[in-house]
Structures are given as structure tokens and as C-alpha cells.
Amino acid sequence: MPPARRRTGRRLGDSGARQQILDTASREFAQHGFDGATIRAIAAQAEVDPALVHHYFGTKEKLFADAVRFPVDPAVALPALLAPGVDGLGERIVRFFVTLWDQAGDQSPFFGVIRGAVSHEQSADLLREFMIREVLGRVAAAVETPDGTDPMLRATLVGSQLVGLGMVRYLLRVEPLASAGIDEVVAAVAPTVQRYLTGDLST
């Protein structure tokens, strides 16, 4: 029994421990991907016992699913984006994500998700489920499709532009898109997203 180590660990029930583990896991997944990150390393970085990580989150898969949530809660952020209606929604969505990612840099959980998803089939499943449940499903429910276009097709097209923007701007860092100002990116990309949401996609 190493009492010194025990004392540096947080007690079960410490109100901050769960969030501390989540924050640490986000960072570890972002840096090392799904396979590279370990419960042991996450627990060490978070200064908790690995048993506490298992207690709160169960498996590494469940921890991943919880950890890759956006820095903001999609259950709060998406309704706020969608509430004013579809007018200007493309601009609000693009500005929201670019602002979020600019602040996070390439340590954003988003890139941990992408790293995991491309190298690990289970992570791809998790990312797909997360995207659909937390983002695309909400967007699909909000769009108007008078022409009968499947709202989920509209939402997945929005997702394709956002994922690609994230890849090229932050992960591959291809210039000049990598260094373009937020307003320039929003002006260029928002009309794409708006058209996917409300435009005619049949021509």
C-alpha cells in the first residue's frame, strides 16, 4: 500500500474528479488516438486511481464516447444555434465550429476523434453515432425541405463540409486556408452550408 500515492489521488466522490478525467481523456485521445491512449495513462495524468476511471466510465470505449464530446455541450449549443431559425443558420454553424476549433487548435477533441476514427473501426462507429445523435440529427430536425430532400442527406452534407474544413485547416494545415481569418472562412463556407440546409440540391 503506497499511502503517499493514495494521498495525491482524488477521493472517490470528489466532485471535480469526473470532469478532470474527461478533460484529460480528451487530451490523451487527441494526442494519441484511440489505440494509443490508455486508461492507465489517463488516470496518471488526471492524478486519480485507474479504478476511479473504470468506476465512472466503465470501458475505454465508453470513456472515449464521453470524452470526445465537444468542449461545449451539444445538447445546449445546437439548440441555441438552431433556435433563431434557418435564416443565417449556415453562417452561425460555420462561425461556431471555426471559433471553437481556432481556440482549441489541433489539440481539439475533434482531431482525437478523427485520429481514432480513421485507424480504428470501433472509433469510427463511435464518431458516426456521436455525429448523428448530437449534431446531424438535431440539424436534420431543424431544416425545412419543401422539395422533399431527405433532411439527413442535408445534414450529412453539412457534416462533410465541416469535417473537411477541420481536416484541411487544422490537421493538414494547407495554406492559405489554414491561416485565413474567421470572417474570411465564414464568408466562403457559410453559403455552402446554408445551401445544404435550405437550398435546391437537385440541380
Added chain:
Amino acid sequence: MPPARRRTGRRLGDSGARQQILDTASREFAQHGFDGATIRAIAAQAEVDPALVHHYFGTKEKLFADAVRFPVDPAVALPALLAPGVDGLGERIVRFFVTLWDQAGDQSPFFGVIRGAVSHEQSADLLREFMIREVLGRVAAAVETPDGTDPMLRATLVGSQLVGLGMVRYLLRVEPLASAGIDEVVAAVAPTVQRYLTGDLST
């Protein structure tokens, strides 16, 4: 000396050996990423001596750069796409890539490139260089920008939509975009690419 193994290997100078190595390397990089693929495994799959791989391609990095070329030669395909001019170029580009990727499925070298790039900084450098030299640079040289927008910004925006489409349709396989017909995808995405190429990006 294992003469039996020698006889199964191709002789130096075999005209098909170089292409066989490249095809095998594309497949191995697509399946295992940059780090997971090895010269030894590629040589074994291609039924050549590892020394022949080194003879033709030098390092694994150089082999990667050669292997991740599109199934078609960009030096031929891109000029053919661009030659008819900017009218309808968005549609030709989207149809070209979707057709290529639909045929290749998720074993496409494109996805090997993506897998490598997200987990390996050197592969990200290689993908960036490849995209710029072989695709984006050619596209940028062909677009008209009467409003003074940087042609490379236009090209990287095109790249962002194509990379994201590839990610969501083939790698994450989010429905209904994953199963949408080519014509439906082209109708939805081509106007985006056309606007990035020739449209007003300032509003």
C-alpha cells in the same frame, strides 16, 4: 542461400515489378497506415526482394509518396478535367473523384493517405505536399479570380469539400450520404465546388 525463394522473386528489371510494388504498397498503406506498413511486408506481398523495393523507391517515405498517387496519374487526369475551361468544372471534378472513390471503396489509396496523415506528422507533410503539387496547384492555376481572391484559397476550399466528402461517405459511412447515388452527390456538391472555383467568396 534460399534458392527456392530467389526463384519466386521477380528479377531486377522485370518491367512489371515496379508497378506491382506500387500497387501492393498502395494497398498496404491503405490497410495499415504509414506506420503499420513495412517495406518487408510490401515486398513479401509483391513477391519481390525487399532490396528491389529499396532499389526502385529508396526509403519508405519515398515509396509512400509514390504509392499514394491516385489510381490515375494526376499529371494526366487533372489537365483533362481542366482543359474544357471553368464552365462545369465543379461538376467534372466532383464526378471524377466520386466515381474514382466509388470504384476503389475504402481500400482506396486516398484513405491510406488520410489514415497516415492523421496519425503521423511526416505523412501529413507528404499528403499536404502531394495535394498542393498534384491537385490544388493545378486547380489554382486554372481558376479565374476577377475579384482578386487568392486562387490557392479557392483550391484549398475545393480540397476541404472533397476531403470531407471522402471522409463522411467512405470512411465514416454516414447515411444517407454513404449510399447516395453518384448523380445525387454530384447535384448536391458540384455547385459548392463551382462556387469555390469561380464564385464570389466575400459575402
